[in-house]
Amino acid sequence: MRKKIVAANWKMNLNLTEGGNLVSDICKSLPILAENMQVLIAPPYINITSVVSQLSGVSNVFVAAQNCHQEASGAYTGEVAASMLSAAGVTYVIIGHSERRQYFAESNAMLAQKTDQALSNNLKVVFCCGEPLEVRDANNQNAYVAQQIEESIFHLTAEQMNSVVVAYEPIWAIGTGRTANTAQAQDMHSHIRAVLSAKFGAEVADSTSILYGGSCKPSNAAELFACQDVDGGLIGGASLKAEEFLGIIYAMTK
Numbered sequence: 001m002r003k004k005i006v007a008a009n010w011k012m013n014l015n016l017t018e019g020g021n022l023v024s025d026i027c028k029s030l031p032i033l034a035e036n037m038q039v040l041i042a043p044p045y046i047n048i049t050s051v052v053s054q055l056s057g058v059s060n061v062f063v064a065a066q067n068c069h070q071e072a073s074g075a076y077t078g079e080v081a082a083s084m085l086s087a088a089g090v091t092y093v094i095i096g097h098s099e100r101r102q103y104f105a106e107s108n109a110m111l112a113q114k115t116d117q118a119l120s121n122n123l124k125v126v127f128c129c130g131e132p133l134e135v136r137d138a139n140n141q142n143a144y145v146a147q148q149i150e151e152s153i154f155h156l157t158a159e160q161m162n163s164v165v166v167a168y169e170p171i172w173a174i175g176t177g178r179t180a181n182t183a184q185a186q187d188m189h190s191h192i193r194a195v196l197s198a199k200f201g202a203e204v205a206d207s208t209s210i211l212y213g214g215s216c217k218p219s220n221a222a223e224l225f226a227c228q229d230v231d232g233g234l235i236g237g238a239s240l241k242a243e244e245f246l247g248i249i250y251a252m253t254k
Contacts, residue, residue: 003209004225005165005232006252007040007064007126008239009094010047019047023054025242031253033060039249040064040092040126041239045080052089064092064126067100070113082114082121093118094234096128096152098169108151115153119160126234127153128213129192130169133176145188146195158200161208166192167234169213180214182223189229218247225251 014022023041033039042064043051052063069079085093095118096111106114111127118125129148131141145168153164168188173180189210197205212224213234224230232252238244 001036002207002231003036003038003165004252005038005040005209005211006245006249007042007092007094007167007211007232007234008245009042009066009097009234009236010044010239011066011099011236012044013240014043014047016047016050019043020050020054022240022242023051026245027054027058027061029242029246030058030061031246031250033253035060037252038062042066042092042094048085048090049088062091063089064094065090065123066094066097068093068095068114068118068123070110070117072117082117082123086121086123090123092124092126092165094126094128094167096148098128098130098171098174108148111152112155115156115164119156119163124163124165126165126167126211128167128169128234130171130213133172133178136170136172141188142191145192149192149195150199154199158204161196161200161204165209165211166196167211167213168192169234173214182220182227185212185214185224186227186229189227193229216248218244218251221248221251222254 039061055061065085068082069076073081095114100106115125129145131144135141135144170180192210193205196208209231211232211234212230216233216235217238
């Protein structure tokens with residue numbers, strides 16, 4: 001049975017006190033999570049050790065990092081290595097978020113290196129993929145997303161894929177005024193699973209969690225999570241308010 005996952009990506013938001021208060025509020029009202037359900041919280045680097053400490057002893061809730069560097073160590077001022085994250089108590093790391101691709105020119109080849117660094121340091125990976133507006137309008141989204149996956153994680157073994165979660169971000173539906181409907185989300189998630197199946201086999205594809213990262217909120221979470229191939233969500237803005245994020249978590253548990 002593949003895991004259902006709701007992941008909070010705080011991005012560059014919340015200072016140490018604000019982040020601590022948010023985690024505290026979430027934990028106070030957190031529902032009981034079944035064994036196949038997980039909640040991930042990805043704070044800025046400066047909050048990580050504090051959040052790890054807060055979540056100590058909380059079942060099925062884990063800390064994720066928002067990024068890691070593609071090299072093991074070296075003269076890379078301002079960067080953080082996967083080994084440092086692992087030593088700090090991080091469990092997951094987000095690789096290839098659309099904002100990293102857009103603002104920091106992260107290529108598929110670079111993301112393959114980052115994935116290797118994460119896995120070699122016992123971190124699990126949330127691998128992000130998704131198409132921009134012009135690709136969707138040209139109806140080339142399936143080939144575009146397949147290429148992202150092929151060039152970044154097809155070098156992995158089937159065993160390594162046990163530590164990889166895929167997150168689909170419809171970039172064209174984030175901040176554009178356009179909305180991805182449930183059918184569009186399911187269609188792409190089904191396509192991603194087929195791409196994985198063709199490479200790694202049906203067993204790996206069926207056990208890989210695929211999250212939806214396109215403006216998921218309490219009002220649409222239940223409908224999205226009811227889709228056959230949608231296994232949870234990668235949550236941005238709605239993860240910064242305890243009530244909204246808890247609403248999404250509760251949708252997952254129903």
